[in-house]
Amino acid sequence: MTTFFEPRQLVSPGTLLAEGNYQSGFNVYREGGKYYSSMVGLADIRNNVISVIPLRGCYIPQPGDVVIGKVVECISTAWMLDIRSPYQGVLFASEFLSKPLNPLKEEARRYLDIGEMVIATVMAFDRTRNPSLTARDHGLGKIHRGTVIDVDFTRVPRIIGKKGSMITMLKKETGAQILVGQNGRVWISGKSRDEEAIIAEAIRKIEAEAHTTGLTDRVREFLVNKRR
């Protein structure tokens, strides 16, 4: 039972992390009783589980995640959504509309057209079929107003912050509605376009300076200065 890393040490694929009786978490693989990193990131151990917090990578859907998708294809009773993942999300009409959609009488495009944005949750995903989404819960559905920006998916935890500290501060300072999709898309709905642009700029700042301390305070200062 030995580990070969300091907590939060930068590791790259193939780095030997530990040997012995551990469990492998995210981005760690086991071979012959040894644990190796499979990704560039920061190594971490919690309750005997070794994992690597990734610094680069793409979004892989997980059931329960709230994501923001962009309609790229309309088929008779479903929509295909780009969710910034290797796999497109499928949103069936029954998971979006409150009434059944008869493809003989009306087109799916009437309700949701190509290019429109939807907030949805992932229902199921197992990599053999595309992730199925649902937008029938509270707070989900088509986006009618506001701005949607793309951010690096590995920065999503930072934008939310420890126990939601960053996102709470952003909402409190600006009074805007902000939703961070797990897939690296952020929806901002403020009082005006200018207001939304300022928040978007603040989020870009968080993205760029994700690894620095005291970021929450600096972003608050940034917002106060910008909105004066």
Added chain:
Amino acid sequence: MSESKIERLISEDGIRCDGRRLDEIRPIKFQLGVLKNTDGSAYVEWGRTKILVGVMGPRESHPKHLALSDKARVEAYYRMASFSVEEWKSPAPSRREVELSKVIREALEPAIFVEFFPRTSIDIFIEVLQADGSTRCASISAASLALVDAGIPMRDLVASIAVGKVEGKLVLDVQDKEDKAGESDMPMAYMPSKNAVTLLQMDGQITHDEFLQSIELLKKGCIEVYKKQKEAIESHFKGAVSNEEEA
């Protein structure tokens, strides 16, 4: 007699025509994240060899009928720029380029966890800007860094280097001049922490003993390249090490 001395590639005291010792590699400089429109990219200057690599993916496989149901499809596209060699190279893909694309793909695929992304494809675009020998080795080494930059899970980095036989002596990291005049050339790609060879080719003629010596020399060279790759990763991501406050 004195004219022929100038032609020699290795001097009496074992110094090569560019001043290296027999087992010395050229100066290598890797850089990650050089291209904006790719998911991951890397650039390498390996002596006078200069190569740019871009990785796209994992993304939806197109055309769809080529998608594999149990793993990602890895595709490498090795291309030499027309100005990369002394004589103008025709921009049409040559037999050599098609072959090298296949060889590079097969050297990298064992390192990638392809089974994590069924039905997708990972494309590796390799552009040789300036060629001075060992372009396949430099391509493989740089491509594995581009894959790391794209955040694709891998078993290990793939390091690669070549050994040649020049004037009866084994030399590490062959350059163009030595490759053309030498008796043999043997590139190898290697995953050091797995002690696994993913590519081994040879042309020319060497004895069995020389082959065994070459393998030792290749492993030593690959580990040196591996160190450079790790240094490049560290310097590119070092800003991330300090103080992450996450949810």
